[in-house]
Amino acid sequence: MALKVVPDTDFRLQWIDLWHDYIHTVPQMFYCTVKHHGERDAHIYWKDDHWETISYEKFASIAEEIAAGLISLGIEKGDNLVIMSTNCPEWGWADMGIELAGGCTTTIFPSLEQEDVTFIINHSQVKYVFAGNTALLEKINSFRSDLPTLKGIICFHGLESGNGKDVFTLDEIRTIGKELLAKKPTAVKERAASITPDDAATTVYTSGTTGKLKAARLNHGEITGGLWRCLRNQMMGNIGFITEDIYLSVMPMAHIMERTYGMFCVMAVGGCLAWGRGPTSVIQDMQEIKPTFMVMVPRMMDRILKGLRQVFASTPEGAATWDWAIDVAMRAVDARVGEDGTFDASVDFLDELKGEIREEYIKAKAAVFDKVHAAMGGRLRCFASGGAAILPELHKAFLGMGFFVANGYGLTETLCGVAVGRATSVKVSWNAPIAPGIEWRQDEDGELLIKGVGIIKEYYNDPESNRDCFTEDGFFRTGDIVEFDEHGIMRVVDRKKAILVMDTGKNVAPAKIESLIMRNVLIDQVLVVGDGKKYITALICPNWDEILKLCDAKGVPYDKEKLRYELVNGLNVCVEVGPELASSEFVNKIVGDTVEAANQELADFEKVKKFKIPQRKFLQRFDELTPTSKPKQRVIMKNFAAEIDALYQ
Numbered sequence: 001m002a003l004k005v006v007p008d009t010d011f012r013l014q015w016i017d018l019w020h021d022y023i024h025t026v027p028q029m030f031y032c033t034v035k036h037h038g039e040r041d042a043h044i045y046w047k048d049d050h051w052e053t054i055s056y057e058k059f060a061s062i063a064e065e066i067a068a069g070l071i072s073l074g075i076e077k078g079d080n081l082v083i084m085s086t087n088c089p090e091w092g093w094a095d096m097g098i099e100l101a102g103g104c105t106t107t108i109f110p111s112l113e114q115e116d117v118t119f120i121i122n123h124s125q126v127k128y129v130f131a132g133n134t135a136l137l138e139k140i141n142s143f144r145s146d147l148p149t150l151k152g153i154i155c156f157h158g159l160e161s162g163n164g165k166d167v168f169t170l171d172e173i174r175t176i177g178k179e180l181l182a183k184k185p186t187a188v189k190e191r192a193a194s195i196t197p198d199d200a201a202t203t204v205y206t207s208g209t210t211g212k213l214k215a216a217r218l219n220h221g222e223i224t225g226g227l228w229r230c231l232r233n234q235m236m237g238n239i240g241f242i243t244e245d246i247y248l249s250v251m252p253m254a255h256i257m258e259r260t261y262g263m264f265c266v267m268a269v270g271g272c273l274a275w276g277r278g279p280t281s282v283i284q285d286m287q288e289i290k291p292t293f294m295v296m297v298p299r300m301m302d303r304i305l306k307g308l309r310q311v312f313a314s315t316p317e318g319a320a321t322w323d324w325a326i327d328v329a330m331r332a333v334d335a336r337v338g339e340d341g342t343f344d345a346s347v348d349f350l351d352e353l354k355g356e357i358r359e360e361y362i363k364a365k366a367a368v369f370d371k372v373h374a375a376m377g378g379r380l381r382c383f384a385s386g387g388a389a390i391l392p393e394l395h396k397a398f399l400g401m402g403f404f405v406a407n408g409y410g411l412t413e414t415l416c417g418v419a420v421g422r423a424t425s426v427k428v429s430w431n432a433p434i435a436p437g438i439e440w441r442q443d444e445d446g447e448l449l450i451k452g453v454g455i456i457k458e459y460y461n462d463p464e465s466n467r468d469c470f471t472e473d474g475f476f477r478t479g480d481i482v483e484f485d486e487h488g489i490m491r492v493v494d495r496k497k498a499i500l501v502m503d504t505g506k507n508v509a510p511a512k513i514e515s516l517i518m519r520n521v522l523i524d525q526v527l528v529v530g531d532g533k534k535y536i537t538a539l540i541c542p543n544w545d546e547i548l549k550l551c552d553a554k555g556v557p558y559d560k561e562k563l564r565y566e567l568v569n570g571l572n573v574c575v576e577v578g579p580e581l582a583s584s585e586f587v588n589k590i591v592g593d594t595v596e597a598a599n600q601e602l603a604d605f606e607k608v609k610k611f612k613i614p615q616r617k618f619l620q621r622f623d624e625l626t627p628t629s630k631p632k633q634r635v636i637m638k639n640f641a642a643e644i645d646a647l648y649q
Contacts, residue, residue, distance in 0.1 A: 009238060012637060013232065013236070019228065020224070020225070020228040022156070023224050024196075024197040024221055025097075025192075025196070025197060025201075026195075027193075027222075029224060029268055030096060031060075033056060033267055033268065034060045036269030036270060037055045037056050038057040038060075041055060041272045042055060042056070042058070042267075042270070042272060042522065043275065043594055044275065051288065051289070053087075054270075059093070062093045063099060063100055064177070064188045066093060066096075066098075066100075066173055066177060067097045067098070067099075067191070067192075068101075068180040068188050069173035070097060070101040070128070071101050071180060072176045072177065073128070074151075075101050075103050077103075077199060078463075079103045080124040081128045081129070081130065082107070082120070082121060082129040082130065083095060083106070083107055083108070083253075084108040084129055084132065084254075085130065085133070085136065086110055086313075087249055087275055087276065087278075088132065088275060089275050090130075090132075091156075092275075094156075095263065099192075101188070102192070104200040104201060105201070106120065106124050106205075107205075107259070108120055109255075109627055110132060111627075112357060113145055113317070114139075116213060121149070122146075122149050123461060124203055124215065125149040125336070126149060127150065128150070128152050128154060130156065131150075131155050132155075133156065133157045134157075134159055137158075137159065151166060152165075153168070154170055154173055156170050183354075195220060196220070198219050198220075198221060200218075201218055201222075201439070202217070202218050203215050203216065203217045209598070212263060212465075214459045215462060220458065222454050222455070223264065223454070223625065225437065225454045226415035226453060227260070227268055227415075227454070228383075228453065228454075230260065230265060230415075230435040230454075233417065233422075233432070233461055234406070235423070237421070237424055237432065238346050239381075239406055241271055243269050243271055244291065245292045245381075246292050246379075247262055247265075247273050248291035248293075249262040249273060249274065250285075250294065250295075250300070251300070252627055256412045256416075257295060257384075257386050257408075274291060279300075280446055282300075283308075286628075290377035290381075291379065291380060292379050292381045293380075295384040295385075295386065296384075297386065297388055297629055298389070300544040301394060301398065303568070305397060307571055309322050312368065315399050328361055328363075329361075329369070329397055330397060331360075332349060332353060332394065333396040333399050336352050340487065341485065342425045342426055344425065344426070345399065345404050345424075346424055349361065352364070358518045368401075369401045369402055373401075373402065382405075382406055383398065383403055383406065384406045385405050386408040386409070386410060387626075388630045389631065390405070390407050390429055390442075392515075393521075399426065406421045406422070406423075407420070407432075408421065409490065410477060413456045414454060414476075415455075418450060419431035419489075420432055420435065425487070425489070429491065430489050430490065431491055433490065434450075434488070438450050438455070439451050445496065446493065447481055447482075448481075449476065450478060451474050456476065458470065479495055479497060480496065481494050481509065494509035494510060495511070498511065500529075500530045500536070501532065502533060502534070502605065503533060508528075508536060508606055510527075510528035512602075513526075513536065513606060514527070517538065518543075521543065521546065522542055522546050523541075524542060524544075527618070527636050529540050533648060534648075536605075536606060536607065537627075537648070538607050539611070539643060540611050540613055541617045541618065542587060542591060542613065544575070544577055544617075545589060558580065559578045559580060559581070562575070562578030575617045575619060576617070577607075577616075578615070591613055595608050611645055612646065618636055624639060
């Protein structure tokens with residue numbers, strides 16, 4: 001199996017450079033695509049038990065109606081509006097309507113607590129909120145008195161009609177817009193034409209895993225410049241977005257990575273965005289939509305892999321076949337890696353496999369890999385992975401099955417990937433050379449400093465963060481400790497703020513230790529602790545679903561009444577067990593052996609001396625995980641303070 005490479009790369013590089021010369025605002029990009037690809041499908045979405053499509057011409061009509069409605073409500077250039085909703089086509093229509101009206105789209109995850117929502121709306125002086133449903137409408141109304149700048153709320157779903165004053169349905173906004181366009185057909189295009197590259201386009205609030213909310217505001221020039229950088233980098237690596245692409249959106253559109261790839265990159269080339277039905281329907285959506293491109297965080301990829309295993313593992317023979325095939329996939333990747341540590345994923349796997357591993361691979365492909373491809377639609381060209389580091393075993397499993405995984409590095413402040421893996425030079429769990437258009441250097445401690453195309457120059461209305469996060473000569477401090485190989489390929493060692501300084505003065509990178517422990521499929525989450533301490537400890541959450549299977553197979557008793565399940569990334573998983581199982585000799589032996597194996601690869605001062613198995617996993621509803629499932633160190637340490645304290649008794 002080989003990556004379906006993007007043809008005519010030289011021509012496409014010339015095209016994107018020409019595009020960059022003329023496209024400097026989001027409306028310019030949108031209207032350019034509508035002009036050249038107006039009859040092509042822009043969006044696919046689920047409605048009334050079937051998939052609907054709309055063309056770019058229809059998309060433009062809807063967006064202009066929304067924009068005209070906003071202009072009628074008094075929205076001026078530079079005004080801030082919020083979208084607070086789960087993924088749906090209305091999200092994209094509202095976003096483009098805001099952009100055409102000259103507004104600035106501020107995104108809010110629907111799961112955010114009142115305190116954070118209040119801060120964002122007030123900090124950006126938001127005038128209108130697009131709420132996904134009546135529950136979110138009521139949520140905002142419950143603290144409306146704390147939002148002095150908010151003039152109204154526009155509801156996507158569940159509301160039959162508004163009050164005509166400060167609560168509207170989206171259809172009502174479109175109706176208001178139609179009335180303006182009937183009187184003045186050029187109203188929206190005139191407003192859109194007045195937008196400059198320096199005008200604000202979007203604000204995304206970020207706190208990472210440790211800090212306060214900061215407003216990353218990107219102007220139109222930074223977005224279009226960042227898209228040029230992203231698309232050009234992909235084309236250089238034989239990946240690229242193409243007009244024929246169908247992108248399936250499964251990540252929250254409020255996340256800058258999903259919006260960049262799913263909305264902007266797809267739109268730039270005239271591709272089609274498919275709005276998935278949600279995390280519980282990912283595999284089914286893939287089978288029906290047959291996407292060519294997707295973006296996922298490693299945690300979701302891991303869940304998909306485990307979900308596929310459950311399908312194959314309905315019998316002991318099926319489980320054994322799956323485990324054998326995945327082992328073959330990983331060994332096949334290892335066999336293809338050259339002396340420089342890379343391999344070319346655009347070359348057919350079988351062309352570069354020889355001997356026994358080649359014969360094994362042919363059998364594994366027929367038994368498992370071809371079926372997995374069929375289950376995922378059969379046309380998937382690329383996963384873009386980001387939001388967190390990808391474990392080598394996970395990366396190799398997908399690569400070995402014939403899926404190219406472009407391992408990306410970027411931040412909210414950079415719009416999209418600063419370094420995204422290329423098909424022509426894959427290095428497992430590493431990224432790529434720094435993308436074109438970016439200046440970079442490393443600080444004395446290894447922190448990556450960057451500036452250039454598509455990177456913010458300051459945080460909005462936050463002088464303290466600007467002093468802390470930007471150098472005097474304008475470089476953005478990423479907060480990430482990185483390293484480069486001899487070819488300039490980059491990877492993240494750890495977050496600078498996450499580096500643990502022990503009482504001995506030794507610096508410890510927890511991500512390194514956590515990744516070693518998580519190589520075991522029986523481990524789901526790890527948080528390494530040790531800042532200011534004499535030794536390193538860890539909170540370790542097993543993959544309870546797999547542990548329970550082992551308990552059943554070996555006759556290990558546990559209290560089923562104390563098991564609690566929740567929906568996580570589309571799968572119903574066990575998130576809590578009773579204290580007896582968490583402290584059992586059986587489970588502690590599994591975790592202990594895993595820790596010992598990791599310790600063998602660590603220096604003495606890095607070794608995990610003690611660990612604790614909590615009864616429950618780290619969960620988003622307790623604010624212990626970011627939207628991309630990265631552990632929030634500060635919150636977890638607070639919520640599990642008793643367990644951590646016990647490790648240092």
